[in-house]
Amino acid sequence: MTHSNPMMAAQQFVVDEARLLNEARYPEWIALFAADGHYWVPMHGAQQPDPVNHVSxxxxxxxxxATRVQRLQGLRAHSLEPGARSLHILQTPQAQPLGGVDWEVYTPFVYxxxxxxxxxxxxxxxxxxLRAKTQGFEIVLKRVDLLNASAAHEMIQLFP
Known part of the structure; x- marks a missing residue:
């Protein structure tokens, strides 16, 4: 879906991204990331200042x-038997410009x-x-601040 309003377009981008994950369309999801893009789940949630000097x-x-997606889709992913599925339920994303062509989108979720x-x-x-492109956006950083990030977790196979 395209919007002439960049704020609404940034919000819709995040909703569309969640649908790709819910439908296990991982190669399409990875294509949303910029060449220099990162996916980050901090160990200490919102309090963690960076991924380099702290455990994540x-x-x-x-x-x-891409390597993780290949493993998920591989025939030898025995740890995933039976297969893993996921669902992301989002609150309405809140978008704000960061200056230039960059946007920040804040979205509470249940996964x-x-x-x-x-x-x-x-x-x-x-x-x-997000960085605006000629057609849409690309993800420069997707930071996932889990409410209980520092708690002991079962193995998370997919992408919260």
């Missing part, structure tokens, strides 16, 4: 994301991942830094 649950560039009959539910905030 995940800090992945496009290459690592459920299920393997077989065992669900894992996480809550938190998505913080996207």
């Amino acid at each position: 649950l995940a800090y992945e560039d496009r290459i690592l994301l 459920t991942e299920i393997r077989g009959t065992v669900p894992t539910t996480l809550t938190g905030i998505w913080r996207h830094q």
Whole structure:
């Protein structure tokens, strides 16, 4: 969906991204990331200042994301039997310009991942830094601040 209003377009971009994840369309999801884009899940949630000097649950560039997706879709992913599925439920994304062509989008979410009959539910905030392109946006940084980030978690297989 295209919008002439850049704020609404940034909000819709995040909603569309969640749908790609919910539908397990991972190659299309990775294509949303800028060449220099990163996916980051801090170990200490919103209080963690950076991914370099502190431990993170995940800090992945496009290459690592693509490697993880290949593993998820591979025939030898025995740890994923039965297959994992996920659902992201979002509050309305809140977008604000960062200056130039960059936008920040703040989105509270509830995430459920299920393997077989065992669900894992996480809550938190998505913080996207988006760069406007000729057609749409690209993700420069997707930061996932989990509400209980420093708690012990079962293995998270997919992408909260």
